[in-house]
Amino acid sequence: MKNVQFEEDILLVPEVFDKLSIVEENEERFLKGSLDIIDGTGKVWETFQVEIKGSESYPYAFPRLYETNNAFPKNADWHVYENDFSCCVDVPMSEKIICKNGLKVADYIKQYAIPYFANQTYRIREGYYLYGEYSHGIKGRLEFYQSKLKAKNPAELIKMFDLIIKDYNPDRRAICPFCYKEKFRRCHRDAFRELQTIKNYVATDGLNLLEILKVNPNFQLPIA
Ligand SMILES: [Zn+2]
Ligand SMILES: [Zn+2]
Numbered sequence: 001m002k003n004v005q006f007e008e009d010i011l012l013v014p015e016v017f018d019k020l021s022i023v024e025e026n027e028e029r030f031l032k033g034s035l036d037i038i039d040g041t042g043k044v045w046e047t048f049q050v051e052i053k054g055s056e057s058y059p060y061a062f063p064r065l066y067e068t069n070n071a072f073p074k075n076a077d078w079h080v081y082e083n084d085f086s087c088c089v090d091v092p093m094s095e096k097i098i099c100k101n102g103l104k105v106a107d108y109i110k111q112y113a114i115p116y117f118a119n120q121t122y123r124i125r126e127g128y129y130l131y132g133e134y135s136h137g138i139k140g141r142l143e144f145y146q147s148k149l150k151a152k153n154p155a156e157l158i159k160m161f162d163l164i165i166k167d168y169n170p171d172r173r174a175i176c177p178f179c180y181k182e183k184f185r186r187c188h189r190d191a192f193r194e195l196q197t198i199k200n201y202v203a204t205d206g207l208n209l210l211e212i213l214k215v216n217p218n219f220q221l222p223i224a
Contacts, residue, residue: 002028003054006063009105010052016106020052030054035109037118046071046121052105052113059102062095065113072120076136079116089116091134091144093201100197135222138212141205143222148191151178154213154221160188161206164195 007029014021020033031052039045049069055061065087067080074080079088089112090098098112123129134140142157151157156178163177169192176184195202212219 001054001056001064003056003058006030006054006058006105009059013106013109017109020050020109028053031105035114035117037114037121046117046124048117048120050113052109057099059104060099062089062099062103062108062112063105065089065116067117067120072124078120078123079136087113087116088136089113091140093141093195093198094134094144096198096201097194138205138208139222141201142209145195145202145205146221146223148195149188151221154209154219157221158206158209160192161202161209164192164202165199165206167196168192 010022010029010031013031017033017035019036020031022029023032024030032050034047034049036044037046037048048067048071051066051068053064053066055064064084066085067087072078072080074082074085076082076088080086081088089095119129134143145151145157149157149160151160160178170184172183172185174184176182176187179187
């Protein structure tokens with residue numbers, strides 16, 4: 001996906017990451033090369049072959065990241081999207097919040113791509129993820145919401161989604177409708193404000209959750 005801003009931003013990247021260079025294929029310029037994962041002592045733990053390409057909404061969305069040397073399986077369980085085999089670096093709603101002011105590709109590599117590969121390295125060697133991260137797909141999205149909202153049950157989460165979508169923003173003395181004793185501004189307000197920036201995802205996932213409950217009324221929320 002040709003993205004002019006991305007092609008401009010990558011010009012500076014090889015100065016910072018000297019194993020990445022700029023290549024051009026089908027009139028699209030992107031980054032290709034390797035990323036070293038360095039452990040706490042400065043020793044290279046693992047080296048990944050990668051390609052980093054522009055995305056439609058960059059810099060308001062992550063670039064697309066590909067691992068090109070089959071270092072790990074290309075499936076959802078390993079956080080790889082199965083439609084285009086790009087790396088699933090974070091759940092989409094979290095990505096949207098991270099990129100809301102624009103995220104440059106060099107910062108993306110430092111803050112997200114390298115930690116992603118560090119996690120993959122750990123799993124390749126030890127068989128599991130060190131930091132226990134979000135799952136892929138709807139389960140991962142519910143974990144993400146729960147890390148912020150901590151609903152006690154699915155019905156409560158749906159009620160929260162509904163208020164978020166309706167821009168619920170009560171008086172500063174208002175008691176939280178979920179925590180009762182607390183003032184809303186001291187417990188759920190910040191999470192509501194954050195999720196109001198990605199209302200379209202919240203609305204869709206509210207419908208997804210209702211569908212799940214139709215099939216399985218005893219569905220339990222993931223513990224965050
Ligand atoms: Zn994933
Ligand atoms: Zn609350």
